[in-house]
Amino acid sequence: xxxxxxxxxxxxxxSYLALVLAFLYLPILVMFALSFNESVSRAxxxxxxxxxxxxxxxxxxxxxxxxxTLEVAVIATAASVVIGTLGAIGMYCMKQGWxxxxxxxxxxxxxxxxxxxxxxxxxxxxxxxxxxxxxxMIMAHIAFDIPYVLLSVLPRLQMMNPNxxxxxxxxxxxxxxxxxxxxxxEIAPGIVTGGLLAFTMxxxxxxxxxxxxxxxxNLAMIVYSAARLGVKPTMYALSALMFVCILxxxxxxxxxxxxxxL
Amino acid sequence: MKRxxxxxPYALWMLLFTLVPLLFVAxxxxxxxxxxxxxxxxxxxxxxxxxPVLLDSLRxxxxxxxxxxxxxxPTAYFLASRDFSENKMLVVLILLPMxxxxxxxxYAMMTILENNGLINMLLEKLGLDKVQFIGTEGAVLLGMVxxxxxxxxxPVYTALKKLDARVIEAAEDLGANPLRVITRVIVPQSIPGVxxxxxxxxxxxxxxxxxxxxxxxxxIYLMGDMIEEFFITVNNRNAGSALSLVMLALxxxxxxxxxxxxxxxxxxxx
Numbered sequence: 001x002x003x004x005x006x007x008x009x010x011x012x013x014x015s016y017l018a019l020v021l022a023f024l025y026l027p028i029l030v031m032f033a034l035s036f037n038e039s040v041s042r043a044x045x046x047x048x049x050x051x052x053x054x055x056x057x058x059x060x061x062x063x064x065x066x067x068x069t070l071e072v073a074v075i076a077t078a079a080s081v082v083i084g085t086l087g088a089i090g091m092y093c094m095k096q097g098w099x100x101x102x103x104x105x106x107x108x109x110x111x112x113x114x115x116x117x118x119x120x121x122x123x124x125x126x127x128x129x130x131x132x133x134x135x136x137m138i139m140a141h142i143a144f145d146i147p148y149v150l151l152s153v154l155p156r157l158q159m160m161n162p163n164x165x166x167x168x169x170x171x172x173x174x175x176x177x178x179x180x181x182x183x184x185x186e187i188a189p190g191i192v193t194g195g196l197l198a199f200t201m202x203x204x205x206x207x208x209x210x211x212x213x214x215x216x217x218n219l220a221m222i223v224y225s226a227a228r229l230g231v232k233p234t235m236y237a238l239s240a241l242m243f244v245c246i247l248x249x250x251x252x253x254x255x256x257x258x259x260x261x262l
Numbered sequence: 263m264k265r266x267x268x269x270x271p272y273a274l275w276m277l278l279f280t281l282v283p284l285l286f287v288a289x290x291x292x293x294x295x296x297x298x299x300x301x302x303x304x305x306x307x308x309x310x311x312x313x314p315v316l317l318d319s320l321r322x323x324x325x326x327x328x329x330x331x332x333x334x335x336p337t338a339y340f341l342a343s344r345d346f347s348e349n350k351m352l353v354v355l356i357l358l359p360m361x362x363x364x365x366x367x368x369y370a371m372m373t374i375l376e377n378n379g380l381i382n383m384l385l386e387k388l389g390l391d392k393v394q395f396i397g398t399e400g401a402v403l404l405g406m407v408x409x410x411x412x413x414x415x416x417p418v419y420t421a422l423k424k425l426d427a428r429v430i431e432a433a434e435d436l437g438a439n440p441l442r443v444i445t446r447v448i449v450p451q452s453i454p455g456v457x458x459x460x461x462x463x464x465x466x467x468x469x470x471x472x473x474x475x476x477x478x479x480x481x482i483y484l485m486g487d488m489i490e491e492f493f494i495t496v497n498n499r500n501a502g503s504a505l506s507l508v509m510l511a512l513x514x515x516x517x518x519x520x521x522x523x524x525x526x527x528x529x530x531x532x
Contacts, residue, residue: 009345024408027374027408028367031369031373083272087273090266105273105280108276108280113465113468116506117280119503119506120283120284120506123290150272204361220363254354
């Protein structure tokens, strides 16, 4: 009897979770389906086509936006991996008080609304008369990417055996060698995870890019300006591709990290 | 190791690109177009035409937070329960959208709600009249809930996951019925999670923009949209900064208030 009611409860809970999953994923799946629909109107399914995907790659605006997106993401990731990893090593060597101060610093971009971050950066760039474009977008992306690298590397350092560095020195390493040959391999998985996260966040960003760049648009900005004019099937195709890429990256990050993030 | 200075580029970058820009927001908020000191822009929000937008933003954000709590709490509770706690993939799937571009997800929602969208198509097939969803407050609210729900589930799930199963068994052994176990043991223990969930939903909800634009064709206009307009279309940086400052203040005040009622931080444990 008890077992039976537990089974029923399980079914009930399962159906509730299934409903939530449907709520979260149904719109995305519908968009996927429509990106393969021959008809321009969404009202009916007239047949399978890849035309919208083909058109996507003939649209110069989209190709340009793709280049901007990738360029910004690659440069911002590279810079934030270097700055973030060095930052984590520096913080690891700090006294408690300074460490806490720096930890607060890394939390600011994560707790501030994206919109305020974007607007504030825009004001600064305008004030110092830097034209809003790819360069400003990259600087902004580095700023919000660094904390992801930092927070992926720092736990690795803290989990590491603190004697490794001393041991490397005792075995004849110079301090620099001890760092590159003993410490860096230890924290490498954290660096890779942080880099992947930074890359994903950079690909994914809309709000901050929107406010910090005028002349160069990334893919998300293209979707926004197109969506304001109504829906187009090519935008379904573009969104579907972006979803797949971001989903894949996130799943890889999730698999790699024993972090609390997911 | 004496390598503290390795953190210098990081500290410098964060100062220059997160803290200093905020000073510019404050500067523009308290000056007029010619650069003289002025409080007009800040006081403007109490004027008709602005105050209703602010109140609408607050009202919709509250609704959104409440709905997310109502849907999200059971979700987190079931996910953390014995029946599903082994199923890691399920947890990942429910939390994953949190990291995916809100714009793309809103765009997906738009395809469902449109006049030629899935729902209206189904209504038509059933011989019912089409419903105009886009442009209603309900559509915007649905879009917000759709986007921010995972932000509620994550912290509540984490809090419930930490709950010691033995505490629940102890309550059961001491004769508490299932309802009492929930109201007297589980819910009180999950309050810190609920509070951080409320913070995590309320903050992006108050700062919402673009979601409204896409799901209401501009019929519904919230604080975020107003800030966007001041900066992008009207190019009035002073008014935009003043509003951004008000928005930031709202977020900070609500975060602090929530922190005050949080038993975890109140006792200095977190």
